[in-house]
Amino acid sequence: MKKIAYFPGCSLAGMDAEYDEASRLAARELGIELVEVEDWNCCGATSGHSTDKELSVMLPGRTLGTVEKMGLDTVTAACAACFSRLVTAQEILKEDKEMASRLMPELGISSPDAVKVLSLLRVIADIPKDEIAGKIKVRLEGLKPACYYGCLIARPSGLVGEEHPENPMAMDNLMSLTGAEPVRWYHKTECCGAALSLSRTDIVLAMNAKLIKMARDAGANCIVTTCPLCFTNLDLRQPQARKVVNETAPPMPAFYFSEILALALGIPRKKLGFDKHTIDVGPLLDHVLGASAGKGGE
Amino acid sequence: MNMKFLPAASLKDWLDLLRSHGTLIAPVKEKDGFIAFRPDPDFEDITLDYQNTVRPIREFFLPHSETLFNFETVQNGFDIERNKPEEPLVIFGVRLCDACGLEALDRAFSGKYTDPYYTERRKNALIISLFCTEPHPACFCEGVQKLMTGPKGADILLYPVEGGFLADPLSEKGDKIIGESKKLFKEPDAEQLKAKDAMVEKAVGAQSCIVDFSLLPEKFKELPPSSPFWREEGEGCVSCGVCSFLCPACQCFSVQDISDGKSGKRVRCWATCQDCRFAKMAGGIDPRPEKGERHYHRLSHKFADAPARNDMIFCTGCGRCIRYCPSHHDVLETLKKFLEYEEVKP
């Protein structure tokens, strides 16, 4: 089994434990052992990175150093924000030679490139298609996800790997493998408003309402994301957002991509924390899994 | 001048004394076994275990290349700056063939025409020879110069005997040098003198000389360089000139001005008559285009012209030209065949 260092981050350790659980289970099924980074600390997202450049490097830098010490060559984060911080810290160490020479020894980093940072989505997308297809136990026909990447998984382009900054496809391709039919839509990387979540909730709600409408218009019956911040806005805030626009259509379930993947890989529904979702995913899952029940879903 | 005995234990002290006379030069064995004369060696590095060095000592008197002077163009001609004189040399461990080679060089550079560079070095130098107890089969110094039995060219000749060396001063300078360090030298005993004679006898016996050199001048007159003998003789030669570069008695040089058009230096360097360009003149005329003709030139110079003009054969029988020739051309074999050769007249 391939070992990859895993940085859960605060969301996955708390509010979004279901994402954490689904990610670990799905990865294990696919032959990847996520080894939790020892004694990990805050990645520095939210306010950390915007107030102090050095701190913004040292926080994720400590993680990079730890991974190196663990003897692993790759680290992944499921949370898009954590991933972004780790990648950015590496980039700053590459660019700012002065800072690098000062901080790297302290952080235990031998070279900015010593450890490869990949998003969890990328880690899984890099597994050969046939290999994943061979492990799909439950085909999720009838699931029509709008794959929503948000701002941090595909940007800044050039830093985060091969993902197209305007039209990323990794999640869509992955969903297709599970038997789901991802819809073609145009708001994959639209802002979810996370940064304004608390300060200008009104704006965020409007943005979310639009995102959900766009997904629905495109024919989606759920939204799938990789980012806990996006998920919070799409799931937790959806009831509020619906009120703002007087939405009458039924609510739109939201998922983490690894939840969908775990289901398709045959992880029992009960093991996954769907009960933690605000929007009830029950009817949709009943519909989808019922359709494939004959093929040994639960 | 009397022979003295130098105990082996005193060699170091003596050499240290000699260092005050000038730069000591002695044979040193390098990592890969190569033996060469090196300036100012540590006593421990000096080796006495050698048949002979590949390079004779003439390079210390006529260097491979030396700057004769620097020049600079000025308003009405040149400014010339001669090189400064060097430290005197004390060369230790010179085989007699190489010491004798200096006698040939003396005739060229300190005879009728005096070359100041050579003469100065030679005048200041002290040559200490070491008798050759085991000549190589290719050696013929006794045959050509009677060096084993009538040593010459050095200031002091050391015969290695049990427990030390018999030091034979061959020149007054040598005698004086020995006299300066009387404390180190002892009177030789009869046993030692006898051992020396036996050593000489054995060394003479180890050499073979198949040529009567006295017949050569006439023969060279008889058979011109254009003779088929010489053409065939040269066929197996690669014209490298190792024979002359390693020869203790060769003395040819070339002069080159290295200049940027404004200032520069005049450099003298070794040259070999075996080089196809050696005699080439401006306009392309070459009096000796064939290898055989060049062999004729070299040998006739050494064995006919030199005795006639300088009263000395310019060969000391060191055997290097036979041993280090890539084709192992054998000068004695050539000369023997030459003496035996009868031109078939058409």
Added chain:
Amino acid sequence: MSKAEEKEKTENAEKHEWEPKIVGFLCRWCSYAGADLAGSSRIEYPPNVRVIRVPCSGRVNPLHVLRAFRKGADAVLVAGCHPGDCHYSEGNYYARRRLDVLKELLEFIGIEPERFRLEWCSASEARRFADVITEVTGQVKKLGPLNPKENKNG
């Protein structure tokens, strides 16, 4: 060199830190033009390169490179058109072969690889030209003078 010049030179040498001497053979179609463009674009770069204009990188006889090192160059640069872009269609391919081998030989006798560069630089790559000169100058400054004469004994 006259006495006065010599004196002035030593004085200058004392005044300034050591500056490497870099000989640059530039193909006239691409790299020399690129160097010219660096000029018209006013891109500053270290003044250490002494340019010899040749018709083609394929004209550069490796003997010239050896000569430069022999005469005291601390680095040598040969720059030509990118592969495929040679004005004479294939000169740079020959140059690449010749100089690849030469580089290895130089390395074998103890001339650091940073001291000999074969670069492709087109007429439009003014920035690249300046960057190459800057980089080589920096690398050689770090290595120090080559001057094999002074290294007789190591």
Added chain:
Amino acid sequence: MDKSKNLRETAKTLLSEGAVKSIIGYKKGRFPFYLQPAIIKDPEEAASLVFTPLSRQNLVSFIKKAAKPVGVVVKGCDLRSLVDLLQEHQIGRGDVRIIGVTCAGVLKGDALEHDPRFKPAEIKDVVEDDGRIKVITSSGEFEMPEDSMMEKCRSCSVHAPYLYDDLIGGGEPGKAPGPPAYPGVEEIEKMTPGEKRAFWLDMFSRCIRCNACRQACPLCFCEECVMDEAKPRWVTAEVDPVENLFAHLIRIYHSAGRCVSCGECERACPVGIPLSLLYNKAAKEVNELFGYNPGVDPEAQPAMLTYRLEDPECKSCLGGRNL
């Protein structure tokens, strides 16, 4: 099979039938430990030819000036330089009769003189006996150890020539050789730049610029060597280690893609400079960079006179890399 006898018979026939005008071979001289080149024209002279473990010289060096058509006695290794001369149009295939000899290896130049078991004066003969080299001396017979052979013989892959008109010594014809082993090169490569400089300058401090290396080289066929050129003067008369080394680099560069590692230069060098290391380095790079092994195919273009689009970029240069 007695190779010398076989050789004499072949040579005699070739000369008497007029197949060749001259034959280049080896003959004995006054000393049993040296062989000399023999260039014979008369069938009767064939009796003087020998082939022994002392047949060190690469006789291809004498080919250019010999009367054509010329027969030349070649070992498998020497053959490669002949192939190069064919490649470089220095001799036509029709002008040369290749008398190939199978060879078990030849002795190093100083192997006999430095053997502690006997003195040079005692040597009577040196013979090959079933692949082993034996020295017959007045104090008995001695088998020479493998390290007494020339470096190239110890990694030889061309014991039998692969291209010939006559094959002396019998056995199977050889196969075209693969790249040689380039002995010793790697050790130098491992040194630091400073160590390399020190090593070579020390070695070249011995050089007396006799040019024996060049003169003995079968591939140095230029009418006039650039090293002798005055306009420009590539090499000055100054004999100092640096100048000697750089003078040599000219030859080494010129050998690239042509040199077949026959070792004549090192053998001819009177002062024991390990020249083969340099030539082998050039050969090694040519082989590694361009996949070319010289002196194998008479029709092939020498490596430096051709190119491939996919040749490697000069390492440590930027190539396509952005700064």
Added chain:
Amino acid sequence: MPRIGVFICHCGINIEKTVDTAKVAEAARSFPGVVFAADYKYMCSDPGQNMILDAIREYNLDRIVVGACSPSLHEPTFQACVAKADLNPYFFEMANLREQVSWVTHDREMATEKAIQAVRMAVAKAGKSEPLASQSLPITKKALVIGGGISGIQAALDIAEAGFPVILVEREPSIGGRMAQLDKTFPTLDCSACILTPKMVEAARNPNITIHTYAEVENVAGFIGNFEVTIRKKARSIDMSKCTGCGVCYEKCPVKVPNKFEEGTGERKAIYVPFPQAVPNKPVIDREVCLHFTKGKCGICAKMCPAEAVVYNQEDEVITEKVGAIIVATGFDLFDTKRYEEYAGGAHPDMITSLQFERLINASGPTQGKLRRPSDGKEPETIVFIQCVGSRDDKMGRPYCSRICCMYTAKQTILVREKFPNARIFVFFMDIRTAGKNYEEFCRRAIEDYNAEYIRGRVSKIYPSGDKLIVEGSDTILGRPVEIAADLVVLAAGAEARADAKDLARMLGIQTDQYNFFSEAHAKLRPVETMTGGIFLAGACQFPRDIPDCVASASASAAKALALFGKPELASLPTVAKVDESRCSGCMACLSVCPYSAVTMEEVKNKSGGIREVARVNPGVCQGCGACAAACNAGVIDLLGYTNEQIACQVDAALL
């Protein structure tokens, strides 16, 4: 000993600002061979040149070194100057003190030192220079024009009218190029076909012009005045001498495929004439789609052809032509707008390129000029034009301005308004660039008279919603986001170099810039020449150009070719390779590496009477690359003007 004069130019303050020219001249006085040195404000001026001439006379100078700008600028000037004093032009040497010293070095002391070094090197080289002379070479007074668009046609016509034969090669089945695809032209709104078609016909009728359509240049060998060109005439499957162009064949052909000429907006048959006014107006069979070739069935066209002109087994014909000049007029490609994935994922039926728009609004286009939405055929009510799609966008590797989009977008808004008086027309722009005669006025008309609503800002996203395309952008003037529900979106795709431009450049031995447009010899002073003699550039293959600029550059390149043809003969390059036959050992290394086959082996007599082979250079064929000189181990073959000795002296001087 040569007598060298050194002249240091201040170039106004260009050199003098960072180089102490007086000090350079002073230093030069001590260089070997220098007998005179001076500095002056402008060496290239008449007084400057006279200064050289006077010094030559007064000091009996025989070598001249000028330290000034780059030799690529003024070397010919000064060579001509010394020739006036009866000195061989190759006794002149130039030190580049401006582009490679003063403009790149700010420290005056260091710049002066570098300048001294450069002059020292030039003096060293001059000291070893030899007089060189040209040989006369014949000129084939015939031109090849590659590309049959408006530029190629114009160049061909100009040369043909001057009385010289021209071969015009076009790879499409008809000449006409991009201009034939356009509807109207700015700023006059002439019908594009109306002004182009007569030129096409004129070219076809001109007896001096041979047109090869459906043909490509496969190889180019030789050099200025003496090129040899290989042209592959692809099999048309039509006997051109029999075909009358009646059109029955393509009426009856059952195969329909998208028409490249219509930019995919319309269809054509497998046997087709790309557009009605094609020249030659004779069809061609597309063998990739024709049933006869793909399935071995069908044969209707052959059956229907009254002239029996369909020849299925016709083969490609490869011809060679000798020409003296080549004009490259291969035009441009359109930027692939699909790369903008934020615009509806890259593609949507109702999001078209500007060139597709031209076809859709053209009366001879697939819709007969009725502008309709491709998706449902509805009349568009809201049309959004987006400029700079693939221009001025670093992210896309296209930081340059395509120059034509502002004008054609303005034109297109007018054309739309003329058809739909009530439509809403929006244009998103970054800047409006309308430098050209009557251009700005034209654009103002579009805005003021035709009521196109110009919004300054870029579009961030387009997505379909219902049957509309939602265009999200920002109005940077008002500083607020804009959202428009459009029926039709027109993307002003930028112009880029032809995808295969690099291959052609290699074949011709000319340079390209970083975007693969062909490079001119000098951006300002030699705008239509390439660095390779005898090869000239016309039109948009060099950089995006509108029609008047294309025609102007085409006529300019024709004038350059004619200037060449006007000469009785050509002077060969004096800086060619030369063999010292007495020292040549005939190893043929030089012959092996010569790219021009300029080296041959000749038999000569030895001194000893024997015969040997030596190399000989044909100075007319040699192009002076020097590959041979570097390949010759013996230094026997040398390159005049860049001799081994000269370069060695430069090396030495560089390191003093």
